[in-house]
Amino acid sequence: MPKDVAVIGVGQSAFVRGYQGSIRELAFEAFREAMQDAAITVKDVGASVVCSAPEYDKQRTPSGLIAEYLGLNPQPTFIVENVCSSSTSGIRVAYGLIKSGLHDVVVVLGFQKMSEITSADSQERMGRGADIMFESPFGTLMPAYYAMHARGHFAKYGTTEEDLALIRVKAASYGVLNEKAVYRKAVTLEQAMEAGPVCSPLKVFDCCANADGASCVIMASADKAKEICKEPVYILGLGAATAPMNVTGRTTFAGLDCARLAAKEAYEMAGVGPQDIDVAEVHDCFTIAEMMAYEMLGFAEPGKGPELIRNRETYKEGKIPVNVDGGLLSKGHPIGATGGSQVRTIVLQLRNKAGAIQVPGAEIGLVHNIGGVGIYGNVIIFGR
Template sequence: MEDIAIVGAGQSAFSRSCGESIRELCFEAYKEALEGLDITGNDIDASIICSAPEYDKQRSPSGLISEYLELTPKPTFYVETVCSSSSTGLRVAWSLIKAGLHKVVAVIGFQKMSELSSRDAAERMGRGGDIIWESPFGVTMPAGYAMYARAHMAKYGTTEEQLAKVRVKNSHYGVTNPKANYRKELSLEDILNSEVITSPLKKFDCCANADGSSCIILARGDVAKGISKTPIWIAGLGAATDTMSMAGRESLTGLRCAQEAARQAYKMAGIKPQDVDVAEVHDCFTVSEILAYEDLGFAKPGEGAGLIEDKETYADGKMPVNVDGGLLSKGHPIGATGGSQIRTIVRQLRGEATEAQVEGAEIGLVHNIGGVGQYGNVTIVRR
């Protein structure tokens, strides 16, 4: 199955400085992804542009990005699953290559969130929920995950302090990531005493909106070996969907879409959770990382908080998670996030991480969620 590889992975700095347009943002990631590769734009057979719509005025951005990166006249199109758009883009790129249509495909994710006020951005994000039955109640992303947190706390006794410990870890690694927006180490007290956003989630339990882009270049195995010295092979792909309406879900203590996506990806890769050496999980909120531990099988249901208590998800722990600082430190330009997670894992497996390097990492996993637990995507890669 290991016949499609990631040959290039790049991202822009994630920032809130409003300094770049969407085309310039995309160029930053594209440029980094092509570094060290023996190809030019002419060798890219198709581009898939991924973002969540309505954050900027541009409709059909794929045409614009494709033009700016000089990828015309090759085909380009747009893929969207909110915060997991670029993971879905990667899945589509894999299928295009697998089907024999293309040999090299670029997956470019971006989001420019600074064009809107935070409030308008929250409203757009809320409209990722059902606009007739949910978002009119002002249900925002933090509110959705706060319900998961509350249910997890009620069922398993997870505490706000344990949630905060996730941010302590991620802020610790964020300091070392030059692409991260937040590079300040936070103490448990800083987090617990920060302003309440949607209880039990406080300011530092939440990731921040940011502008950013990512670019992943996939190639057919034989081609990959020719253009990259260190291709990273796609071993497992999983994708699943839960109901959009939160009230329609079987459980509010775990993400069913992530559990199902993980099951598919492990099966395709032929590995078990304990075989994973390093993982990037979708920590849009601290609670999301704890849910991810459980949904990915790193911990049993209800025991996710124990992993962070025991520091097992630090770089030198049993199961290093988000050692690039995670979304909590990097910021979350939603369409770019999945690609940024892939980039981190690619660098880890190549032994090129400038952040904490997990020594000898062979197998990496990316967990990327769209909406409040709606679209689950798990990608497993190997050296």
């Protein structure tokens, strides 16, 4: 397993529905926690990668603004945008910067303040994440796209609305324990099944919520990590893939090829397989997204994902714990910050510092982060 690049610090703001400060202050909350975790100073940082979907923010080119506020001048800073997968794309960029020898320590800072615009405007911008000539004009929004995936999975494999509801029940049971989550209430199966429709078959509890938040991941070369960090967590494998933006160009509605291909690449680089993963964070923007992730990551054969949740195998005590921090369904989904939040959870798990959600003996963890409706797929495997 390659152990050339390590995570030496992680941080996250609370994810909230309406952050009262500026984007620079929001970014600082995650940065401060990560810097304290890494026990370094700004003089140790060689570069920063800021990750955000700028159409939600009033500030143009936020990387310069945030780097200045965080005291990271005159080091170079970059902006990375791959919608919902922005911060894991930023981690891939930082990995390359470190592996090339250009920098020893790189800060990856993801943020989004989605409350700066109205919910209607936010939905319109999400819709423009599809092809603005051939799809967006027809009113395709995120719930509608994922509802099509749900219908595709239902038709091909016999999956039911109750199977999806069980995923939300699990997420909520862990969201209660996550002090940084937006939604911290338990949800019963009955509540999930009886909730109002959003886009059939998806109901209110099948969907994550917009949020404001920031995450920070500090990465270093292996040599530097050993020098300055007591508990480095190494990147063992990275995989990334893209799919046609137009869903008419996809091979299936019952899964996301970009996730399957990214996972294959990450497993091969790490020299491990799905059976070796002790804990996973997957992109559950909708319950059907988590269901498809079970299968695209190889935790279950295609069509067998429902068996995992029915048998509670993706709970903390199961054979493959998934989203035991509540996932996006409980934490909320501040676009640019989401992937970094997932990484923070896995790093804490592999350090045995995850508290009430700790998976005993976790040594290898996986992050699966999707951008748009299966356009961009990132999978990263971490090890102690």
